Amino acid sequence: MTFRHKLSETGLFTDDALIELLEKHPQNMLDVCTMGESNDPEFPNKFRTGDFRDVPGKVLIEAAKAGRVWINVRQAMTVHPEYKAVLDNMYGDLSKQSGTNVYNAKGGILISSPVARVPYHFDKTETILWHVRGKKVLYIYPMTTEFIPDEAHENSITNYIDDDLPYKDYFEDHAKIIELETDQAATWPLNSPHRVDNQTFCVSVTTEYSTQQSAMKNAAMLTNATLRHRLGMNPSYSRDGAVTRQIKSAFGRIISKAGLVPDTTPTDMVTFRIDPDVPDYLVDTEPFERRF
Structure with missing residues:
Protein backbone atom coordinates (compact mmCIF):
# COMPACT_ATOMS: atom_id res chain seq x y z
CA MET A 1 0.00 0.00 0.00
CA THR A 2 1.02 3.63 -0.40
CA PHE A 3 0.16 6.76 1.57
CA ARG A 4 1.10 10.43 1.75
CA HIS A 5 3.34 12.15 4.30
CA LYS A 6 4.88 15.61 4.88
CA LEU A 7 8.55 14.90 5.56
CA SER A 8 9.69 17.40 2.93
CA GLU A 9 8.13 20.16 5.05
CA THR A 10 10.46 19.46 8.00
CA GLY A 11 13.45 21.11 6.32
CA LEU A 12 15.64 18.15 7.28
CA PHE A 13 16.04 16.79 3.75
CA THR A 14 17.25 19.80 1.75
CA ASP A 15 20.76 19.73 0.27
CA ASP A 16 22.08 21.99 3.03
CA ALA A 17 20.52 19.89 5.79
CA LEU A 18 21.85 16.67 4.26
CA ILE A 19 25.35 18.14 3.91
CA GLU A 20 25.30 19.05 7.59
CA LEU A 21 24.07 15.54 8.43
CA LEU A 22 26.82 13.86 6.41
CA GLU A 23 29.47 15.98 8.12
CA LYS A 24 28.44 14.92 11.62
CA HIS A 25 27.21 11.35 11.12
CA PRO A 26 29.45 8.57 12.53
CA GLN A 27 31.75 7.27 9.80
CA ASN A 28 31.17 3.63 10.72
CA MET A 29 27.43 4.11 10.15
CA LEU A 30 27.75 5.58 6.65
CA ASP A 31 27.85 3.53 3.44
CA VAL A 32 28.81 4.99 0.07
CA CYS A 33 28.27 2.45 -2.70
CA THR A 34 28.02 2.10 -6.45
CA MET A 35 26.40 -0.53 -8.61
CA GLY A 36 28.87 -3.05 -9.97
CA GLU A 37 28.69 -4.84 -13.28
CA SER A 38 28.37 -8.39 -12.01
CA ASN A 39 29.26 -11.38 -14.17
CA ASP A 40 26.66 -13.39 -12.27
CA PRO A 41 23.23 -12.96 -13.94
CA GLU A 42 21.51 -14.01 -10.70
CA PHE A 43 22.99 -11.02 -8.88
CA PRO A 44 22.96 -8.02 -11.27
CA ASN A 45 23.70 -4.51 -9.97
CA LYS A 46 25.67 -5.90 -7.05
CA PHE A 47 26.67 -3.07 -4.71
CA ARG A 48 30.36 -2.18 -4.32
CA THR A 49 31.68 -0.45 -1.20
CA GLY A 50 33.46 2.90 -1.55
CA ASP A 51 36.01 4.92 0.41
CA PHE A 52 34.53 8.32 1.33
CA ARG A 53 37.02 9.31 4.04
CA ASP A 54 38.07 12.98 4.03
CA VAL A 55 35.36 13.75 1.46
CA PRO A 56 33.19 16.75 2.48
CA GLY A 57 29.44 16.29 2.69
CA LYS A 58 28.95 18.77 -0.13
CA VAL A 59 31.07 16.63 -2.45
CA LEU A 60 29.14 13.49 -1.50
CA ILE A 61 25.88 15.19 -2.45
CA GLU A 62 27.43 16.36 -5.73
CA ALA A 63 28.63 12.79 -6.40
CA ALA A 64 25.14 11.43 -5.78
CA LYS A 65 23.69 13.91 -8.26
CA ALA A 66 26.31 13.40 -10.95
CA GLY A 67 27.53 9.80 -10.72
CA ARG A 68 26.42 6.26 -9.89
CA VAL A 69 26.35 6.66 -6.14
CA TRP A 70 24.05 5.25 -3.43
CA ILE A 71 24.51 6.62 0.09
CA ASN A 72 23.00 4.97 3.15
CA VAL A 73 23.10 7.17 6.25
CA ARG A 74 22.38 4.30 8.62
CA GLN A 75 20.34 5.07 11.73
CA ALA A 76 20.27 8.80 10.87
CA MET A 77 16.66 9.02 12.04
CA THR A 78 17.59 7.33 15.30
CA VAL A 79 20.88 8.85 16.51
CA HIS A 80 20.37 12.57 15.75
CA PRO A 81 17.84 14.31 18.06
CA GLU A 82 16.20 16.50 15.41
CA TYR A 83 15.59 13.47 13.16
CA LYS A 84 14.60 11.22 16.08
CA ALA A 85 11.86 13.69 17.02
CA VAL A 86 10.42 13.36 13.51
CA LEU A 87 10.72 9.55 13.60
CA ASP A 88 8.81 9.44 16.89
CA ASN A 89 6.05 11.59 15.37
CA MET A 90 5.91 9.36 12.28
CA TYR A 91 5.36 6.18 14.27
CA GLY A 92 3.15 7.90 16.82
CA ASP A 93 0.82 8.92 14.02
CA LEU A 94 0.93 5.41 12.51
CA SER A 95 0.01 3.88 15.85
CA LYS A 96 -2.95 6.22 16.22
CA GLN A 97 -4.22 5.53 12.71
CA SER A 98 -3.71 1.75 12.77
CA GLY A 99 -4.32 0.96 16.43
CA THR A 100 -1.15 -1.15 16.32
CA ASN A 101 1.88 -0.67 18.55
CA VAL A 102 5.27 -0.82 16.85
CA TYR A 103 8.48 -1.86 18.51
CA ASN A 104 11.98 -0.44 18.38
CA ALA A 105 11.47 1.60 15.22
CA LYS A 106 14.72 2.66 13.52
CA GLY A 107 15.36 4.74 10.45
CA GLY A 108 18.06 5.61 7.95
CA ILE A 109 18.28 8.08 5.07
CA LEU A 110 19.05 7.08 1.48
CA ILE A 111 20.63 9.61 -0.91
CA SER A 112 21.02 8.25 -4.42
CA SER A 113 21.89 9.07 -8.01
CA PRO A 114 19.41 9.29 -10.91
CA VAL A 115 20.77 6.01 -12.30
CA ALA A 116 20.93 4.15 -8.98
CA ARG A 117 19.59 0.60 -9.00
CA VAL A 118 18.98 -1.24 -5.73
CA PRO A 119 19.49 -4.99 -6.27
CA TYR A 120 16.80 -7.64 -5.86
CA HIS A 121 16.62 -8.32 -2.11
CA PHE A 122 14.39 -8.56 0.94
CA ASP A 123 14.27 -6.94 4.38
CA LYS A 124 14.53 -8.92 7.60
CA THR A 125 12.06 -6.72 9.48
CA GLU A 126 8.88 -4.80 8.72
CA THR A 127 9.83 -1.91 6.44
CA ILE A 128 8.36 1.36 5.22
CA LEU A 129 9.97 3.43 2.46
CA TRP A 130 9.16 7.12 2.96
CA HIS A 131 10.12 8.82 -0.28
CA VAL A 132 10.97 12.52 0.17
CA ARG A 133 12.57 13.89 -3.03
CA GLY A 134 12.65 12.79 -6.66
CA LYS A 135 11.04 9.88 -8.48
CA LYS A 136 11.73 6.17 -8.17
CA VAL A 137 10.05 2.93 -9.18
CA LEU A 138 9.55 0.11 -6.70
CA TYR A 139 9.13 -3.47 -7.92
CA ILE A 140 7.60 -5.96 -5.46
CA TYR A 141 7.51 -9.71 -6.11
CA PRO A 142 5.48 -12.64 -4.72
CA MET A 143 6.35 -14.15 -1.35
CA THR A 144 6.87 -17.73 -2.56
CA THR A 145 9.92 -20.00 -2.53
CA GLU A 146 10.24 -19.46 -6.29
CA PHE A 147 11.11 -15.82 -5.65
CA ILE A 148 12.72 -16.15 -2.20
CA PRO A 149 14.12 -19.68 -1.69
CA ASP A 150 14.46 -20.85 1.91
CA GLU A 151 18.22 -21.31 1.71
CA ALA A 152 18.72 -17.82 0.26
CA HIS A 153 16.50 -16.43 3.02
CA GLU A 154 18.56 -18.23 5.67
CA ASN A 155 21.84 -17.00 4.19
CA SER A 156 20.63 -13.42 4.32
CA ILE A 157 19.46 -13.82 7.93
CA THR A 158 23.01 -14.83 8.93
CA ASN A 159 24.69 -12.23 6.68
CA TYR A 160 24.88 -8.80 8.28
CA ILE A 161 25.74 -6.73 5.19
CA ASP A 162 23.96 -8.40 2.27
CA ASP A 163 20.24 -9.07 1.77
CA ASP A 164 20.50 -9.84 -1.97
CA LEU A 165 18.52 -12.72 -3.45
CA PRO A 166 19.09 -14.70 -6.67
CA TYR A 167 17.23 -13.01 -9.55
CA LYS A 168 15.79 -14.30 -12.83
CA ASP A 169 14.69 -12.13 -15.76
CA TYR A 170 11.23 -13.72 -15.89
CA PHE A 171 10.50 -12.42 -12.37
CA GLU A 172 9.50 -9.14 -14.05
CA ASP A 173 6.35 -10.81 -15.39
CA HIS A 174 5.17 -11.15 -11.78
CA ALA A 175 6.20 -7.77 -10.33
CA LYS A 176 3.83 -5.27 -8.79
CA ILE A 177 5.06 -1.81 -9.84
CA ILE A 178 4.73 1.29 -7.67
CA GLU A 179 5.90 4.70 -8.90
CA LEU A 180 6.89 6.88 -5.96
CA GLU A 181 6.97 10.67 -6.02
CA THR A 182 7.68 13.39 -3.45
CA ASP A 183 6.11 12.77 -0.01
CA GLN A 184 4.73 9.35 -0.87
CA ALA A 185 5.44 6.24 1.20
CA ALA A 186 5.11 2.54 0.47
CA THR A 187 5.00 -0.60 2.57
CA TRP A 188 4.63 -4.27 1.73
CA PRO A 189 4.24 -7.67 3.42
CA LEU A 190 7.09 -8.90 5.62
CA ASN A 191 10.09 -10.28 3.65
CA SER A 192 8.59 -9.56 0.21
CA PRO A 193 11.37 -9.56 -2.44
CA HIS A 194 11.78 -6.18 -4.13
CA ARG A 195 14.13 -3.91 -6.02
CA VAL A 196 14.21 -0.17 -6.78
CA ASP A 197 15.12 1.89 -9.86
CA ASN A 198 15.67 5.64 -9.58
CA GLN A 199 14.32 8.00 -12.22
CA THR A 200 15.93 11.15 -10.75
CA PHE A 201 18.20 12.16 -7.87
CA CYS A 202 16.38 10.80 -4.82
CA VAL A 203 16.21 11.21 -1.07
CA SER A 204 14.24 8.70 0.99
CA VAL A 205 13.82 7.59 4.56
CA THR A 206 13.73 3.87 5.19
CA THR A 207 12.37 2.69 8.53
CA GLU A 208 12.22 -0.73 10.09
CA TYR A 209 10.59 -2.15 13.16
CA SER A 210 10.16 -5.54 14.76
CA THR A 211 6.87 -7.27 15.41
CA PRO A 262 26.75 -19.46 11.77
CA ASP A 263 27.93 -16.13 10.37
CA THR A 264 27.88 -16.13 6.55
CA THR A 265 28.94 -12.47 6.26
CA PRO A 266 31.82 -12.06 3.79
CA THR A 267 34.59 -9.52 4.28
CA ASP A 268 33.40 -6.08 3.19
CA MET A 269 35.93 -5.04 0.54
CA VAL A 270 36.39 -1.44 -0.62
CA THR A 271 36.88 -1.27 -4.40
CA PHE A 272 36.59 2.43 -5.26
CA ARG A 273 36.93 5.91 -3.78
CA ILE A 274 35.10 9.21 -4.24
CA ASP A 275 37.20 11.69 -6.24
CA PRO A 276 35.77 15.14 -7.10
CA ASP A 277 38.34 15.58 -9.87
CA VAL A 278 36.79 12.98 -12.22
CA PRO A 279 33.45 13.40 -14.03
CA ASP A 280 31.50 10.64 -12.28
CA TYR A 281 33.37 11.00 -8.94
CA LEU A 282 34.35 7.30 -8.96
CA VAL A 283 37.89 5.93 -9.10
CA ASP A 284 38.59 2.20 -8.81
CA THR A 285 41.16 1.14 -6.21
CA GLU A 286 42.98 -2.02 -5.27
CA PRO A 287 40.51 -3.89 -3.05
CA PHE A 288 41.07 -3.61 0.70
CA GLU A 289 39.03 -4.57 3.74
CA ARG A 290 36.78 -1.86 5.15
CA ARG A 291 37.89 -0.90 8.65
CA PHE A 292 36.31 2.54 8.96
Missing part, protein backbone atom coordinates in the same frame (compact mmCIF):
# COMPACT_ATOMS: atom_id res chain seq x y z
CA GLN A 212 6.13 -10.60 17.05
CA GLN A 213 5.67 -12.08 13.58
CA SER A 214 9.03 -10.88 12.23
CA ALA A 215 10.90 -11.83 15.42
CA MET A 216 9.45 -15.37 15.41
CA LYS A 217 10.15 -15.91 11.72
CA ASN A 218 13.73 -14.64 11.94
CA ALA A 219 14.42 -16.88 14.94
CA ALA A 220 13.03 -19.92 13.10
CA MET A 221 15.20 -19.08 10.08
CA LEU A 222 18.25 -18.92 12.38
CA THR A 223 17.45 -22.44 13.55
CA ASN A 224 17.15 -23.66 9.96
CA ALA A 225 20.41 -21.96 8.98
CA THR A 226 22.13 -23.64 11.93
CA LEU A 227 20.71 -27.06 11.02
CA ARG A 228 21.84 -26.59 7.41
CA HIS A 229 25.35 -25.28 8.09
CA ARG A 230 26.21 -27.16 11.30
CA LEU A 231 24.48 -30.51 10.73
CA GLY A 232 24.14 -30.73 6.93
CA MET A 233 20.35 -30.99 7.08
CA ASN A 234 17.88 -29.60 4.53
CA PRO A 235 15.22 -27.78 6.59
CA SER A 236 12.38 -25.77 5.05
CA TYR A 237 10.40 -23.01 6.72
CA SER A 238 7.81 -23.12 3.92
CA ARG A 239 7.10 -26.82 4.61
CA ASP A 240 7.00 -26.50 8.40
CA GLY A 241 3.69 -26.37 10.21
CA ALA A 242 2.73 -23.79 12.83
CA VAL A 243 3.87 -25.89 15.81
CA THR A 244 7.24 -26.70 14.21
CA ARG A 245 7.79 -23.02 13.45
CA GLN A 246 7.08 -22.09 17.06
CA ILE A 247 9.53 -24.71 18.34
CA LYS A 248 12.21 -23.56 15.90
CA SER A 249 11.58 -19.95 16.85
CA ALA A 250 12.14 -20.71 20.54
CA PHE A 251 15.28 -22.70 19.72
CA GLY A 252 16.52 -19.89 17.46
CA ARG A 253 16.40 -17.40 20.32
CA ILE A 254 18.38 -19.79 22.49
CA ILE A 255 21.14 -20.48 19.98
CA SER A 256 21.36 -16.78 19.13
CA LYS A 257 22.03 -15.90 22.77
CA ALA A 258 24.51 -18.78 22.98
CA GLY A 259 26.45 -17.52 19.94
CA LEU A 260 25.95 -20.73 17.97
CA VAL A 261 24.45 -19.16 14.83
